[in-house]
Amino acid sequence: MDRCLLFLLLFLRGRSGFSSGEELCSKTVITTCGDCIRSGPYCVWCNQLNFTRPGEQEAARCDTKSQLMERGCKQEDIISPGNYFRVLKEVPLSTTFVQEQAKQREPVQLFPQKIELKLRPGLPTTFTLRFKRVQGYPVDLYYLMDLSYSMEDDLRNVRQLGSHLLTALKRITEHAQIGFGSFVDKTVLPFTNTNKEKLEKPCDAKELYCQPAFGYRHVLSMTADDNLFQREVSRQFISGNLDPPEGSFDAMMQAAVCGSQIGWRNSSTRLIVLTTDAGFHMAGDGKLAGILEPNDERCHLNNQLYAKSNEMDYPSVGQLTTQLQKNNIQPIFAVTKEVADVYKQLSTMIPKSEVGVLTSDSSNVVGLIESAYNRLSSKVTVAHDDVPDTVSVTYTPICKHGGPAGDTKGVCDKVGVGEEIAFNVTVTAEECMKDMSFIIRPLGIKDTLSVTLSTNCECECNDPPIENHPYCNGKGRVSCGMCSCNEGSVGQKCECAIGTRDESSLRASCRKDNGTECEGRGDCVCGRCSCHTTESGSSYHGDYCECDDEHCERFQNKLCAGNGRCRCGKCECKPGYEGSDCHCKTSDEQCRTPSGSVCSGRGKCECNQCKCKDGYRRPFCDICHGCPDPCQTKQQCIECLGFNTGPFKKNCTQSCGESVTHTMVDTFTMTKKPCKQKDEEGCWMIFKMEQLDGEDNYKAEILRTRECPELPNIYAIIGGSIAGVALIGLLILLLIKFLIHMNDLKELRKFENEKKKAKWENAPNPLYKDAVTTVNNPTFTGQ
Known part of the structure; x- marks a missing residue:
């Protein structure tokens, strides 16, 4: 009873769309009742004849309800379109799946199922959405297993899990089914070795049972027969590939979109359990194998195999998330601890998903699936389809463990079987729009709420059916309290004849710079502005009523x-x-410097304070931040004034005489830091600068003596150069002589060594012949 009363109150609140905040009407350009309604959620229109005062614009009919009634508008003459709410389909919530099965109809977990909303722009409406978990609701679990070589020991355990998995599911519901699929990766380089022998047997040589490489294979459609599950899984063998990431996204996409082959039931909680010890490939990775065609999110199963594995890229996370939500599938990632962090990050991007950590051989997978299912099914998350930016939908959960109020998703956690929860759904249309519809649904659940939305932006004034109404001087009819004049007449009560000018040109002459007519402060009467009076009784004035004498500082x-x-x-x-x-x-006492100038000649004195020119600072504009250094800007003037050199030498008086006053000194009297700049002759000039009143007015003290570098001794340089050349030449000759002498010594030693090695025989020379005839000299006596 209490719940019904609460629902009734929230329903009425949603229909009325009231706000506890202060009601305001921000009027813009108002010419009709429709303009007023579109100006804000609390703007209403007075339909009463003779409501406006003489000369007052019809825009005065638009204000908040309290303001109009205070001015004398009657309650029955106030036009204020509100929000409209209507339930189109409201099948009661189911209690158990068995009861609904006996009635041969699908169970209902969401109420209502279809509504119609017609909203005033800016005015929110709230209605209540109820949800109840049906007891015994069917569960379809698709076991998707990585069969790469590293999962060999896990496969041995899964072969024995058929009865255990179904037993665990049947503790939740008697109507449980289980299916099986496997995956490895695309059978192209660099993901898989494409050698023919390796494609046939991608495992190590020692592995006896190894099936050929494949991408994704659907093994067993949904069944309640645990023996069949165990028999089919036992026929599976390990396979292999090259790189660690696997093609799990390809497998999940096909399992999601191939509903008829997988065997998903219409009314069931759909789960995909992905078991793996590796990461995943995603959109873009296919380019490594030259696969450029994006995934088309369609079913391509042929003889239980994914036929487009080597032709289409992997799905993106966004594509996979869209299809999982569209088909109400909730993934459970049962992964090893090495990759758990990666899948936890993936789970944050996929609503209604869970991550569990497997043991090294997957022996804990049954308990992991059971606990993950309990977490998923006990957390109810309500969300909606994409809506235009001008429409906002927020949720406030009514449950023990609810999420934040006013969020774009409604969350209730720890919801038990048979427990009824609710969400207050607030819908606001910020501006007028075309009719549209959107869906609100609990994520991972088939039930939906269809919302048809339109906006209420026009007035229904019930005007009297009189063509030439006396209120309009018999020249028009009444429309929402105003006169709609016949052709040839204009004016607030059709009192003016247009003549040769049409109404639009007359009204245009009342607009300044094509703006608001008479600046919103008067009425355009026959092409001239008739200005209103202000609240104090004085009048607006000016050609366009643009002036008043009350809104000055x-x-x-x-x-x-x-x-x-x-x-x-x-x-x-x-x-x-x-x-x-x-x-x-009017005073400049606080602006005068000790020297008597006003703001140092670099600003104006306003309100007895200096308003300085850019860069200069108060109080006297005597300090400049960010201004150029005068040591550099006035260097050329110092050069020509002090030493008659530099680029300003010829016209020094004209260029620098008015901006710099200089004095040549032997020692400085100023306390400023000295400047040191080099002139065109390479000498250092030392001087001090002081800025006088004004922007470009300086006083300079220049040291008479410059620091010039000494001239070099040319004769010494020439003589030294000649002597250096001669010395270098002599050294070169000595070096050559030394090298020749060393080479001669080397040859002499070589000759002597060869001589020592020679062996001479003491025998006659075979080339020598003795004399045949001997002749004695008769004159030779022998003495």
Whole structure:
């Protein structure tokens, strides 16, 4: 009873769309009742004849309800379109799956199922969405296993798990089914060795049972027969590939979109359990194998194998998430601890998913699946399809363990079987829009709420069916309290004849710079502005009613500080006062420097304070931040004034005479830091600069003596150069002589060594012949 009463109150609140905040109407350009309604959720229109005062614009009919009633508009004459809510389909929530099966209908977990909303722009409406977990709701579990070589010991355990998995599921529901699929990776380089022998047997040579390489294979459709599951899984063998990441995204995509082959039931909780010890390939990785065609998110199973594995790229995370949500599938990632962090990050991007850590041989997979299912099924997350930016949908959960109120998703955790929870859904259309529809659904569950949405932006005024109404001087009819004049007549009550000019041109002459008619402060009467009076009784004035004498600046809550008059929004100060609000006495006492100048000649004195030019700082504009260094900017002037050199030498007086006053000194009297700059002759000039009043007015003290470098001794340089050349030549000759002498010594030693090795025989020379005839000299006596 209490729940029903709460629902009724929330339903009525949603229909009324009231707000606890202050109601305001921000009027813009208002010419019709529809303009008023579109201006804001709390703007209403007074339909009462003779509501506006003479000369007052019809826009005065648009305001908040309280303001209009205060001005005398009757309750029955106020036009205020509200929100409209209607339930189109409301099948009661189911209790158990068995009862609904007996009635031969599908169980209902969400109420209502279809509604219609017609909303006033900016005015939110709230309705209640209820959800109840049906007891015994069917579960379909598809076991998707990585059969790469590293999962060999895991496969041995899974072969024995058929009865255990179904037993665990049947503890949850009697209507449980299980299916099986396997995957490795694309059978192309660099993912798989494409050698013919390796494609046939991609495992190590010692592995006797190894099936050929494949991408994804659907092994067993959904069944309640645990023996069949165990028999089919026992026929599976390990396979292999090259790189560690696997093609799990290809397998999950096909398992999601191939509903008829997998055997998903219409009314069931759908689970995909992915077991692996490796990471995953995703969109873009296919380019490594020259696969450029994006995944098309369609079913391509042929003889239980994924036929487009080597032709299409892997799916992206976004594509996979979309198809899992579209087909109400909740993934459970049963992975080893080495890759658990990767899949936990993936789980944050896939709503209604869980991650569990497997042991090294997958022996804990049954308990892992059971606990992951309990976490998924006990957490109810309500979300909606994409809606335009001008439409907002937020949720406030009504449950023991609810998420934050006003979020774009509604969350209730730890929801038990048979427990009923609710969500307050608030829908707001910010502006007028075309009719549209969207779906609200609990993630991972088939049940949906279809919402048809339209906006209420026009007025239904129930105008009297009188063509030439007396209120309009018999020249028009009444439309929402205003006159809609016949052709040839214009004016608030059709009192003006157009003549040769049409109404649009007359109204255009009342707009300044094509803006609002009479600036919103008067009525356009026959092409001229008739200005309204202000709240205090004075009048707006100007050709377009653009001026008033009440909205000038104030000081101490006095208009123009009481020291001037307000003229068309600006203060005209009395003699002796100044400033935009006339609160300052005309004085420059606080702006004068010790030398007597005002703001150092680098600013203006306003309100007895210096307003300095760019770069200079108060109080006297004597310090400049970011200004160029005068040591550099005035260097050429110092050069020509002090030493008659430099680029300004010929016209030094004209270029520098007015900006720099200089004195040649032997020692400095200024306390400024000295400047040191080099002139065109390479000498260092030392001087000090002081800025006088004004922007470009300096006083300089220049040291008479420059620091010039000494000239080099040319004769010494020439003589030294000649002597150096001669010395170098002599050294070269000595070096050559030394090298020749060393070579001669080497040859002499070589000759002597060869001589020592010679062996001479003491025998006659075979080439020598004795004399045949001997002749004695008769004159030779022998003495």
